[in-house]
Amino acid sequence: GIQVEQSPPDLILQEGANSTLRCNFSDSVNNLQWFHQNPWGQLINLFYIPSGTKQNGRLSATTVATERYSLLYISSSQTTDSGVYFCAVESRPNDYKLSFGAGTTVTVRA
Amino acid sequence: KAGVTQTPRYLIKTRGQQVTLSCSPISGHRSVSWYQQTPGQGLQFLFEYFSETQRNKGNFPGRFSGRQFSNSRSEMNVSTLELGDSALYLCASSLRVVRGQPNTEAFFGQGTRLTVV
Numbered sequence: 730g731i732q733v734e735q736s737p738p739d740l741i742l743q744e745g746a747n748s749t750l751r752c753n754f755s756d757s758v759n760n761l762q763w764f765h766q767n768p769w770g771q772l773i774n775l776f777y778i779p780s781g782t783k784q785n786g787r788l789s790a791t792t793v794a795t796e797r798y799s800l801l802y803i804s805s806s807q808t809t810d811s812g813v814y815f816c817a818v819e820s821r822p823n824d825y826k827l828s829f830g831a832g833t834t835v836t837v838r839a
Numbered sequence: 840k841a842g843v844t845q846t847p848r849y850l851i852k853t854r855g856q857q858v859t860l861s862c863s864p865i866s867g868h869r870s871v872s873w874y875q876q877t878p879g880q881g882l883q884f885l886f887e888y889f890s891e892t893q894r895n896k897g898n899f900p901g902r903f904s905g906r907q908f909s910n911s912r913s914e915m916n917v918s919t920l921e922l923g924d925s926a927l928y929l930c931a932s933s934l935r936v937v938r939g940q941p942n943t944e945a946f947f948g949q950g951t952r953l954t955v956v
Contacts, residue, residue, distance in 0.1 A: 759943060760945075770949065770952065771948070772929065772931075774944070774947075815882065817882075825870070825889070825894045826895050826897070827872070827884065827931070829882035829883075831881050832881070
């Protein structure tokens, strides 16, 4: 099956700093999503981005499907950005499931 | 618009018992999938249903089963519970098609945290 690798596994930031999270995947995809898992376990949708670039406030994401990677940018980080960020993909053709990376744990210190 | 609703939120069961978890998808979503999250294995796919048909199944023993009803609500069942089944179980729904175009974006519920003692 498709392999998803996220880096770095852990990231410690000072409030106000910028950061980049990376997601590499091993095959063509028809879905790529970034999630933030809140302390209660729910996966919060950040981006649905099988290709291209999107921005939402201080967050932005870019997926280069031909090179099989995606990047999540966090600018001017805040303590509320702390948590685990997951990249998940669904490979082509449709296999009706998301394969998740192991996640990046982000800690933002005041 | 209501999100994905999972019930119950928390469960404590004894080894050997069985458990049923419920998931109500976002209105209009016909695809429902289930995932298990554990500290050791991360997030793993269990199964996916669309219009009451299972289209894909993950690598889990037969003790894990599921079904989907005509209103798209889904249940998963775990029989003969083992300690290792303790996990957060997450349900996701997706539309699959939007205005004739594929849209596979998945939305997750808050999860059911199962503890087996």
